[in-house]
Amino acid sequence: METKYNIVKQAIMSKILDGTFRPHQKISSESEMMKEFNVSRHTVRLAIGDLVSKGWLYRAQGAGTFCADRSGNEVSDKGDSSKNIAIITTYISDYIFPSIIRGAEAYLSENGYQVTLFSTNNNHEDERRFLEKIIAQKYDGVVIEPTKSAFSNPNINYYLNLERLNIPYIMINAYYDELEPISIVMDDERGGFIQTEHLIKLGHKNIIGFFKTDDIQGTKRMKGYLKAHRSNNIPINPNLIITYDTSEKNEKPAEKLRKMVAKSADERPTGIVSYNDELAINLLDVLRENQLQVPDDISIVGYDNSFLSKVSEVKLTTIEHPKSEMGKQAAKVIINLIKENSGTQRKSNDSNDSIVYEPELIIRNSTKAL
Structure with a gap:
C-alpha cells in the first residue's frame, strides 16, 4: 500500500x-x-x-x-548526457507495431540516439505516467502514437508542458486534433473509401463494415466507407455498420457477424470491410464456423497489409501500410526538430511538415465479383 x-x-x-x-x-x-x-x-x-x-x-x-525551474541544461534524472528519445506506442509486440518501432529504432540508433519504448496498451492512465517520466527525465524528443485518439485527451496539459519545455514531439498513425501536432499518418478516410469501393465495383451492395471507433483511424475509415456508398449511389444500411472499442475487439465484432451470417442467403451480407487485418482473421474464423467460403460466399477486405494478411489459406485483399517506412520517417523528423531546437540546424519552412501516406489496395484472393 x-x-x-x-x-x-x-x-x-x-x-x-x-x-x-x-x-x-x-x-x-x-x-x-x-x-x-x-x-x-x-x-x-x-x-x-x-x-x-x-x-x-x-x-x-x-x-x-x-x-523550481528545471528547464535548464543541468544533467537530467537519467544521470547521463547521452541523446535520448522516447517512443510511446499503444502496443509494442502486437500486430504491425514491431515493424513501425524497428523502422524508427534502426534510424535513431544509426544517428547515435538511445531509444526507450513505452506501451500504453491504449490506456490514458498509462500514457499519463509515461509522459510524466519523459518530462521528469528530460528526454530530447518524443515519438508518440496517441491513445484512443478519437476522444478528447485527458493528458493535454502534459503535451502543452512538453511544448513549454521545448521538448519536440511528433505523432504517428494518428494525432490529437486539438493539438495540431506534426504527424505522420495514412489517409485513412481514403483507405476506407478504397476498401469499400473495391467491393462495390465487384457488384457488392450488401456490405458490412467493422470499425474501431475509439481511435481516429477507425472513425476516418468509417467515413470513407460511407463516402464510397454515396459516391456510387448505393443506399446505406445503418444496420451494416458495426462499431466497437478496444475493450470489445475480441468479442463484439464476432458476435455481430454470427448474427448476420445466420440470416437467409438473400439477407446475408456479401462483402465485409474490416477495420484491419487482425480483425479480418478473427472474422474468418466465424465464417468457417458457418461453413461459408471466402470469396465464393462472402468477400472480405482487410487493412494494413500485415503479416496476417498472408498467414491463412485465405490471402487477404488489403490496404498497404508503410509500417517500417513510417517509423523511419518519424525518426528523421524528430531528429530534425531536435537539431533545430539546439541550434545545430537552420529551421526550414517545410522540412518538418506533417506527412500523409496515400493508401494502396493490394488485391489477393479474399474478394471476388458477384
Whole structure:
C-alpha cells in the first residue's frame, strides 16, 4: 500500500509535470495540502522537504514554497548526457507495431540516439505516467502514437508542458486534433473509401463494415466507407455498420457477424470491410464456423497489409501500410526538430511538415465479383 507521504509527493510532482505549477510559482500551502490529502503537517513537510532536496521545489524565507525551474541544461534524472528519445506506442509486440518501432529504432540508433519504448496498451492512465517520466527525465524528443485518439485527451496539459519545455514531439498513425501536432499518418478516410469501393465495383451492395471507433483511424475509415456508398449511389444500411472499442475487439465484432451470417442467403451480407487485418482473421474464423467460403460466399477486405494478411489459406485483399517506412520517417523528423531546437540546424519552412501516406489496395484472393 502506498504511503501517505508518497501520495502527497507524487501529487505535487504530477502538478509540476503537467504544468499546473510552473517555475517560480508558489505551490499550495501546507494547510491546503493537509486538507486536500487528509494528512498531518508532518507528512506534508516530509514530502516537500524531499522535493526541495531533489531540486523540484525551493523555499523562500517568509514567502512560502515555490516550483523550481528545471528547464535548464543541468544533467537530467537519467544521470547521463547521452541523446535520448522516447517512443510511446499503444502496443509494442502486437500486430504491425514491431515493424513501425524497428523502422524508427534502426534510424535513431544509426544517428547515435538511445531509444526507450513505452506501451500504453491504449490506456490514458498509462500514457499519463509515461509522459510524466519523459518530462521528469528530460528526454530530447518524443515519438508518440496517441491513445484512443478519437476522444478528447485527458493528458493535454502534459503535451502543452512538453511544448513549454521545448521538448519536440511528433505523432504517428494518428494525432490529437486539438493539438495540431506534426504527424505522420495514412489517409485513412481514403483507405476506407478504397476498401469499400473495391467491393462495390465487384457488384457488392450488401456490405458490412467493422470499425474501431475509439481511435481516429477507425472513425476516418468509417467515413470513407460511407463516402464510397454515396459516391456510387448505393443506399446505406445503418444496420451494416458495426462499431466497437478496444475493450470489445475480441468479442463484439464476432458476435455481430454470427448474427448476420445466420440470416437467409438473400439477407446475408456479401462483402465485409474490416477495420484491419487482425480483425479480418478473427472474422474468418466465424465464417468457417458457418461453413461459408471466402470469396465464393462472402468477400472480405482487410487493412494494413500485415503479416496476417498472408498467414491463412485465405490471402487477404488489403490496404498497404508503410509500417517500417513510417517509423523511419518519424525518426528523421524528430531528429530534425531536435537539431533545430539546439541550434545545430537552420529551421526550414517545410522540412518538418506533417506527412500523409496515400493508401494502396493490394488485391489477393479474399474478394471476388458477384
